[in-house]
Amino acid sequence: MRLGRYSDVLQGIAEASPDRPAIVSRDRRLTYRRLAEEAGAVARYLQQCGVRPGDSVALYCYNRPEFLVVLHACLATGVAPVPINFRYRATELRDLLRDSAARVLVHPASLGSVAAEAASALDRPPARLQLDDDGTEPPAGTNPPDGEAAAAVAYRDVVAEPGELPATPPPGGELRLYTGGTTGRPRAVVWDADHLLEGKLFSIYTLAGLEVPETVEEAVAIAADGTPRVATLPLAPFMHGTALFTSLNTLVLGGTVIVHATPHLDAEEALRQIHDEGATRLVLAGDAVALPLLTVAEQAPAGLGQVRSVLSSGMRLSDETKRRLHALAELSIVDLLAATEGGPFATAVSHGVDDVPAGLRLMADAAVLDDDDAEVQHRVGALGRLAFRGALPKGYLRDEAKTRAAFPVIGGRRYVVPGDWVRVLDDDGHIELLGRGSAVVNTGGEKVYPAEVEQALLDHPYVADAVVFGSPDPRFGEAVTAVVVSAVGASIGLDDLADHLGRRLAGYKKPRHVLVRDSLRRSAHGKVDLASLKQEAAAELLETRQAHR
Structure with a gap:
């Protein structure tokens, strides 16, 4: 059998090394056997819901073991998994459910209100599969319609009944990854699941110093050998390609994916997982993730433990942050320039402090x-x-x-x-x-299109004009910044404006800085001198920071 599909290799590992740990989190530990069993049960449930090869299943949840189980079930049955940003609010989620024609929506209980509200607004609501989580309260302003929350089926009940995966997936399977792009409307990038693994062979095997297998049997044998040991902790969300593919690649090698199962980074918990689970590889999203982790790791006697490689993508990983990471352990850092649509285009690789700064190389x-x-x-x-x-x-x-x-x-x-x-x-x-060549703002690895935020601002009755752009930020790379003009006779309350935006936008899209002006000094053609406005905003923000020191 040729080497073509992730699910073929994972099923082979489940037979050859059934008791090896595949996925671990604070609350769950799944062996490769249990991964296959739960994926088989999910596959049975999807079939009962009428989901057929080519249909979409939306994954609206933060990093959890069940995310990877459902992903495996989809890829093994020719169903298209569709990761969706768990920070989206109901209207944003609804639009993507409609665009993807999702037949099933997978979500944690803490996002049940958002999921129910989004699903109820569709002519053909998807079935909902609900995961247990820590009981985190849903975001404000997302109360579900009466009676909708009870419609979800519990994941624990689904996996309590047995099911089986097909011996091999039907041809034509896809993986659909949404990207914010630069148009304000997310688009699904469609990957051919039949050849997805073949496109990752270099990063899986060659970079690890291993022979590239030509068949599933050879790939399973490499995984069964277990050398080198790979234990990956993704601290970037699975909805982003780098974390998702790195996790799949870890499983193909027979390694362990350590899941930081929380919607927000808990740096102390992440460091505990690094030490307790013997993480060898970290997946970051630039300084936004690295800096909080460094703050706690630099106080720990064991530093970063057994970590020997760090992969970062999606936003800036500064030279100073790289130096601090190298100081904690003998590790390699791969700063990756990639996109949901393809790549990697270039990498900046450093093996120690002396290699920093490392330039991007094609x-x-x-x-x-x-x-x-x-x-x-x-x-x-x-x-x-x-x-x-x-x-x-x-x-x-x-x-x-x-x-x-x-x-x-x-x-x-x-x-x-x-x-x-x-x-x-x-x-x-x-x-x-x-x-x-666009105005897209990259904040913490998330793309924000200014036009969408500007429209949300202009929907407020007291906002007469608005412009949105990115300002430099030491942690997130860029911070979403808005300059607004009050309507005649009105006074904009910033707390009220924040509440208004919170009901319309995901949290990362909300402006971190809001500056009020009498006018944006638009030209006769309606243009704003954005360069001057950015300079003025930077000066004002600097003055504010200095005043609060």
């Missing part, structure tokens, strides 16, 4: 395209758009026009071109990232 399948779509990555000093021509997704779900734009065929080869501009620095493939 991966083998990456390219730089000039204005004529010619590859210029071998021309020192060239400017161009970053591109990738390795393993790529099919495109965007039901959006052929945007698929053609983002995945052009040039000279007979298919690329993904996300829009980042770079400068080629040397003959070794080092590049300088110049930025994206």
